[in-house]
Amino acid sequence: MPGCAERSVGSGIAMQCEAFDPPAIVLPTDPHRPSGLHASQIITDLVQGVDERYKKQTEMPWLKIVNGLAFEKQIETAIHHLLPGQSFRPPPVQKDGIWCSPDHVVMDPWRGREFKMTWYSMKKGFPDHDVYWVWVVQMLAYAYVLEMNLFECWVLYVNGDYPWGVPTPVLKAYMLEFTEQEKVENWAMLVNHAKWRGWL
Numbered sequence: 001m002p003g004c005a006e007r008s009v010g011s012g013i014a015m016q017c018e019a020f021d022p023p024a025i026v027l028p029t030d031p032h033r034p035s036g037l038h039a040s041q042i043i044t045d046l047v048q049g050v051d052e053r054y055k056k057q058t059e060m061p062w063l064k065i066v067n068g069l070a071f072e073k074q075i076e077t078a079i080h081h082l083l084p085g086q087s088f089r090p091p092p093v094q095k096d097g098i099w100c101s102p103d104h105v106v107m108d109p110w111r112g113r114e115f116k117m118t119w120y121s122m123k124k125g126f127p128d129h130d131v132y133w134v135w136v137v138q139m140l141a142y143a144y145v146l147e148m149n150l151f152e153c154w155v156l157y158v159n160g161d162y163p164w165g166v167p168t169p170v171l172k173a174y175m176l177e178f179t180e181q182e183k184v185e186n187w188a189m190l191v192n193h194a195k196w197r198g199w200l
Helices: 039-050 062-082 130-145 180-196
Strands: 007-009 013-015 093-095 098-100 104-106 111-118 150-157 170-177
Touching: 039 098, 039 130, 039 180, 062 111, 062 150, 093 130, 098 130, 098 180, 111 130, 130 150, 130 180
Parallel strands: 111 150
Antiparallel strands: 007 013, 093 098, 104 111, 150 170
């Protein structure tokens, strides 16, 4: 049978195994996500226009989305348990017709917090490597609408520092400090691109 081999279990009991394709799975729409134009839509459109790695990717594979959401939920639960009352998940915020949905806000000092998962190796240094450009642009946008300069980025590297070692998940946290000019210019880029696309 395809994908599995007959094997004996226990006292000579034969077990059969046959691989099969699971049904097509479509992720349900998030009921808490407001309809309309989102910063993530603009950023995705921007990067697909200039980066060959993204041009053929019209949407992220659902398995990656599920893994990312599961990580986000579990790490958020752990943080609330270890540091109760210090942070919260804000509701979506709209500015200039663009919705932003930050993962977390920390109250003291006032700063944002994003949870990310990547299959890229840690050897692609964050935040300078260009594969993280979309993350930085996203956090700059959130920092602008929430009127903050500090932003944490918690990254789960699924493959750790591979190929320098055995692929082992590693969690790293980074603190970014943005300038006002960076935030204003980044937001202007998103607004102008959305207008050029006819979305605003």
